[in-house]
Amino acid sequence: MTHVIEVKNLTKRYRDTVAVDDVSFAIEKDTIYGLLGRNGAGKTTVMSILTAQNFATSGDVRVFGMHPYENAKVLSRMCFVRESQKYPDDALAKHAFATARLFFPNWDDDLAHRLVEDFQLPMKTRIKKMSRGQISAVGVIIGLAARAEITFFDEPYLGLDAVARQIFYDRLLEDYTEHPRTVILSSHLIDEVSNLIERVLVIDRGRILMDEATDAVRDRAANIVGDASAVEAFVVGRTVIHRETLGNVASVTVLGALSLADRERLAATGLDVAPVSLQQLIVRTTTANANNAGRAASALDEGALR
Numbered sequence: 278m279t280h281v282i283e284v285k286n287l288t289k290r291y292r293d294t295v296a297v298d299d300v301s302f303a304i305e306k307d308t309i310y311g312l313l314g315r316n317g318a319g320k321t322t323v324m325s326i327l328t329a330q331n332f333a334t335s336g337d338v339r340v341f342g343m344h345p346y347e348n349a350k351v352l353s354r355m356c357f358v359r360e361s362q363k364y365p366d367d368a369l370a371k372h373a374f375a376t377a378r379l380f381f382p383n384w385d386d387d388l389a390h391r392l393v394e395d396f397q398l399p400m401k402t403r404i405k406k407m408s409r410g411q412i413s414a415v416g417v418i419i420g421l422a423a424r425a426e427i428t429f430f431d432e433p434y435l436g437l438d439a440v441a442r443q444i445f446y447d448r449l450l451e452d453y454t455e456h457p458r459t460v461i462l463s464s465h466l467i468d469e470v471s472n473l474i475e476r477v478l479v480i481d482r483g484r485i486l487m488d489e490a491t492d493a494v495r496d497r498a499a500n501i502v503g504d505a506s507a508v509e510a511f512v513v514g515r516t517v518i519h520r521e522t523l524g525n526v527a528s529v530t531v532l533g534a535l536s537l538a539d540r541e542r543l544a545a546t547g548l549d550v551a552p553v554s555l556q557q558l559i560v561r562t563t564t565a566n567a568n569n570a571g572r573a574a575s576a577l578d579e580g581a582l583r
Contacts, residue, residue, distance in 0.1 A: 281427055282304035283303050297326075300336070302488050310475070311467070319482075356425035358431060370398055396418065409436030432465065446473055502528045504527075507546045
């Protein structure tokens, strides 16, 4: 296993706000990662620090074994496609591509031209006059055609319709198969990208909640549905991350793989078990984390008042 990025005890503070809180993780070579979490969870801050566009308050960041700050040997091997990427007022898409060609040594002109056709990008329109989706397409084309050893896509789909998003996913997977590299994809559309990503990195409130292979994540939770009393009896002693009740019927999401004995017990009691999608699992895990954080804060407040 080869790590191209290593992060140890990374913290970023903005005055009284802790955006990233003592985070440690490693990114493997030639793997597609999903960097997932809510708005404001710390995803963009982490990517900005890794690409030397922001500075850590404390901790250590190594990319290809080196510090990325003002390090041309590192920065020329990375591409960061930001949702809020800015371009000169008079820039056309061809100007953005020409600049990228100079910076990224693995740039592929043929791929860029094919992607322009795929996204039907207007090449004679100034970027500032383009629609939100067309501007996103400019960034996506740069991110793919650069073929950088590490590519970060920060919410690359904004403004893209369903067809354009699928084109992006298809072209990413096709080119990754032929030219493997490390891709870190930040997205809110978790179910859309779940078949692309090989490893899941979930961040919430500035902390890592999950760092696992996608296949392993899919097996770590189950949804138990049926008679409420039977469901509650089954989940005793298990970690519950979500609970819904309608009349006498309950639906409870529990963490942990179900054993053969568990499944036999469920069948004997007439309870149904269903898999939990990646999006459901992440939403429910982050919601449970927020609820736990809220209860902890309330307990601290109550203690301070005593």
